[in-house]
Amino acid sequence: MLEILKKTMPFQVVSDTMLRRIAELGKRVAYDKAAIIYDAGDSAGDIYIILSGKVEHTLEPGVNARRPVQLLGAGDVFGWAALLEKFPHRLAKAVAIEPAEIVRINGDDLLRLLESDPDSGDVVMSRFATMITRDYTVPDLIAQMRAIHRKLHSSDIQGMNLTMYRLSLWLKSPRPYLMLIGFGLFLSFWYLAVEVWKLPRFREMPGLTVVIKEWLNPDPSYGLSIYTAEYYQHILVSIWRVTQAFVLASLLGVPLGLFLGWSRKFKEYVFPVFETLRPIPILAWVPLAIVMFISTESAVIYLTFLASFFATALNTMLGVESIDESYVRAAYCLGAKRHQVFRHIIIPGALPFIFTGLQISIGVSWFSLVAAEMVSGQYGLGYVINTSYTMVRYPTIVIGMITLGFVGYVTSAMVRILGDYLMQWRVRELALGGQ
Amino acid sequence: MSQEDKLKSKIQAGEIVVSGVSKEYGANQFAKEVVKDCSFTIERGKLTVMIGPSGCGKSTLIRLLAGFEHPTAGTISINGKPVTGPARDRLVLFQETALFPWMTTYDNILYGPRARGEVTKETLELAEFLLSKVGLQEFRKKYPTQLSGGMQRRAELARAMINNPEVMILDEPFRGLDAMTKELMWEYYSALYEENRRTNFFVTTDIDEAIFLADRLFIMSNIPTRVRAVLEVDVPRPRRLLDIVENDRSNEIKMEALSILHEEAMKSFSRGSKAAADFVEAYSKRVAKT
Numbered sequence: 001m002l003e004i005l006k007k008t009m010p011f012q013v014v015s016d017t018m019l020r021r022i023a024e025l026g027k028r029v030a031y032d033k034a035a036i037i038y039d040a041g042d043s044a045g046d047i048y049i050i051l052s053g054k055v056e057h058t059l060e061p062g063v064n065a066r067r068p069v070q071l072l073g074a075g076d077v078f079g080w081a082a083l084l085e086k087f088p089h090r091l092a093k094a095v096a097i098e099p100a101e102i103v104r105i106n107g108d109d110l111l112r113l114l115e116s117d118p119d120s121g122d123v124v125m126s127r128f129a130t131m132i133t134r135d136y137t138v139p140d141l142i143a144q145m146r147a148i149h150r151k152l153h154s155s156d157i158q159g160m161n162l163t164m165y166r167l168s169l170w171l172k173s174p175r176p177y178l179m180l181i182g183f184g185l186f187l188s189f190w191y192l193a194v195e196v197w198k199l200p201r202f203r204e205m206p207g208l209t210v211v212i213k214e215w216l217n218p219d220p221s222y223g224l225s226i227y228t229a230e231y232y233q234h235i236l237v238s239i240w241r242v243t244q245a246f247v248l249a250s251l252l253g254v255p256l257g258l259f260l261g262w263s264r265k266f267k268e269y270v271f272p273v274f275e276t277l278r279p280i281p282i283l284a285w286v287p288l289a290i291v292m293f294i295s296t297e298s299a300v301i302y303l304t305f306l307a308s309f310f311a312t313a314l315n316t317m318l319g320v321e322s323i324d325e326s327y328v329r330a331a332y333c334l335g336a337k338r339h340q341v342f343r344h345i346i347i348p349g350a351l352p353f354i355f356t357g358l359q360i361s362i363g364v365s366w367f368s369l370v371a372a373e374m375v376s377g378q379y380g381l382g383y384v385i386n387t388s389y390t391m392v393r394y395p396t397i398v399i400g401m402i403t404l405g406f407v408g409y410v411t412s413a414m415v416r417i418l419g420d421y422l423m424q425w426r427v428r429e430l431a432l433g434g435q
Numbered sequence: 436m437s438q439e440d441k442l443k444s445k446i447q448a449g450e451i452v453v454s455g456v457s458k459e460y461g462a463n464q465f466a467k468e469v470v471k472d473c474s475f476t477i478e479r480g481k482l483t484v485m486i487g488p489s490g491c492g493k494s495t496l497i498r499l500l501a502g503f504e505h506p507t508a509g510t511i512s513i514n515g516k517p518v519t520g521p522a523r524d525r526l527v528l529f530q531e532t533a534l535f536p537w538m539t540t541y542d543n544i545l546y547g548p549r550a551r552g553e554v555t556k557e558t559l560e561l562a563e564f565l566l567s568k569v570g571l572q573e574f575r576k577k578y579p580t581q582l583s584g585g586m587q588r589r590a591e592l593a594r595a596m597i598n599n600p601e602v603m604i605l606d607e608p609f610r611g612l613d614a615m616t617k618e619l620m621w622e623y624y625s626a627l628y629e630e631n632r633r634t635n636f637f638v639t640t641d642i643d644e645a646i647f648l649a650d651r652l653f654i655m656s657n658i659p660t661r662v663r664a665v666l667e668v669d670v671p672r673p674r675r676l677l678d679i680v681e682n683d684r685s686n687e688i689k690m691e692a693l694s695i696l697h698e699e700a701m702k703s704f705s706r707g708s709k710a711a712a713d714f715v716e717a718y719s720k721r722v723a724k725t
Contacts, residue, residue: 066677085573139619144573329503330533334547334598335523344550348537425537425578 026103031096044081053100066137082107222393237379249308257316303372308361319353355419448480449601456509487655526600
């Protein structure tokens with residue numbers, strides 16, 4: 001029986017253990033020549049797999065099958081109405097036209113079994129659906145299969161749950177462990193190159209153990225570790241500056257980008273100026289920023305803001321330009337006004353690009369923040385790095401750098417999570433493979 | 436009154452008259468005339484199919500009918516009123532799926548009424564009815580990328596029909612579907628049409644699709660675009676794929692249409708069109724077989 005099952009179209013792909021469990025559900029029944037196995041309208045409980053003999057399968061006219069009559073032999077599966085969503089009754093008549101030996105499997109039992117392994121269960125059900133539409137030429141409206149109820153079905157989850165679901169998938173995949181190995185390799189190279197091999201150029205650098213000792217020291221030799229309040233003050237000041245600059249850059253950059261992409265005329269006025277200012281490095285702005293703003297604090301925020309603003313606006317504009325013309329046309333056709341097209345098509349359509357822009361923007365803002373803090377300012381991670389350099393506190397420089405990297409990574413992950421949350425449709429498209 | 440009757444009672448089949456329409460792109464010595472002095476009438480309550488060799492300017496004509504572009508000369512009018520821009524009385528289904536990927540199936544279908552601020556209890560009932568009509572109740576909360584190609588096209592049909600347009604214009608809507616789904620969609624679409632006899636204008640390059648669906652068949656000449664011949668496809672409805680394949684009348688019309696298309700293709704072949712060359716080759720094989 002197992003061999004026959006393995007050859008049938010729906011069960012070809014399941015594992016041998018699964019196949020054995022399916023076979024356990026089956027009951028062998030022998031039918032004489034001309035025995036009616038079932039008739040149209042009977043209630044549908046079992047599906048049938050032919051072991052030997054021949055069966056004539058006639059779909060009733062109401063089904064609109066293009067090939068209503070089929071001759072079935074060993075390895076063929078019929079009686080699939082037991083698995084259909086809307087039809088608890090037989091849609092066909094099945095008659096043994098020579099003595100036949102047939103395996104019957106209860107549809108509910110089969111479904112329950114498939115639920116225990118939803119992944120291969122889905123494959124079996126979708127193979128059933130294909131078989132019904134293709135081999136039996138039944139319209140796909142009818143061939144909708146009963147669903148496999150799984151505890152956590154990706155397409156039913158919304159919002160935060162979807163993010164949690166993806167996190168649990170991530171933890172189950174090898175990716176986090178590869179990441180840990182990557183960090184491990186990097187740190188051991190640092191350790192070996194500086195402290196063991198003492199390679200040229202690396203020799204003078206603060207070593208891994210020195211940095212860690214200083215970082216975790218309740219009484220740090222250079223005055224900065226996780227036990228000093230100052231450390232957190234620097235972090236908070238930097239985060240607060242980046243937040244202000246990032247929010248400002250997004251509030252101004254996104255609308256500017258949207259209008260640049262939306263109105264050709266507006267773009268012609270503004271874009272050349274925009275493109276001339278964009279490549280100017282932040283450091284070149286420093287003198288002007290100090291002249292423009294009386295307080296150093298607003299000068300620092302202004303410098304941090306600039307690069308983010310350009311990144312956000314440019315990506316938003318590209319996002320609007322990337323929108324398929326057919327969506328805009330369809331909206332106009334359906335009676336939308338110009339402002340509605342802007343709200344319903346342009347903004348959501350540009351959202352993927354906007355969030356790419358925001359991720360770049362938050363990265364760049366850390367970048368320029370440090371440049372700005374090195375020039376002026378009293379606190380902040382950039383300030384820590386710069387003053388430690390002038391005061392020859394090399395381990396503290398590295399502490400500042402690592403902290404920057406970590407905080408920067410967390411903020412950019414937050415932007416990405418927010419983006420995924422707002423673009424469920426796209427998360428499905430990309431991450432769940434259209435599930 | 437059932438939803439079916441409500442839908443039917445509201446249908447006003449429109450009529451589109453195209454007279455002396457020309458369309459040029461570019462200006463002065465660079466001007467290229469794509470459509471030249473084109474005149475025809477899309478009759479009320481009929482399914483008119485337009486077929487022509489690829490690149491014959493059919494898509495330009497659709498954009499003109501939809502109102503996205505304006506003719507350089509001549510007029511297009513719907514029910515006697517000139518067409519000035521896109522409007523919900525002429526709904527266009529384009530080649531590419533244009534379901535909004537950021538809206539669920541249900542929101543997509545309701546987009547038209549919502550945008551116009553015309554959502555009533557009746558519209559919502561109609562939406563339910565259309566969802567079941569196109570077999571997508573289970574998929575109402577899914578996003579377009581979660582639907583198969585055939586489902587997407589059906590969702591788009593529902594999104595168009597809920598607006599009760601006077602004319603439905605379809606530009607090669609089943610292109611890119613696999614052969615099996617495509618044939619199912621023909622039967623499906625033609626059943627929808629037979630139920631409520633709206634004015635439909637359907638553009639295609641597939642002769643089997645054209646004959647199966649059409650009441651009237653326009654055969655287009657190559658650039659500049661003109662109606663070269665009009666054939667009445669007087670094959671009884673409802674039509675089923677198997678019947679049509681065996682129907683003598685429809686095969687007769689098919690041969691007639693093919694020979695006109697062949698002449699047109701020969702003309703553009705002599706002008707060096709690759710598509711036309713392919714067509715001529717395929718046609719010669721076909722004639723040799725019969």
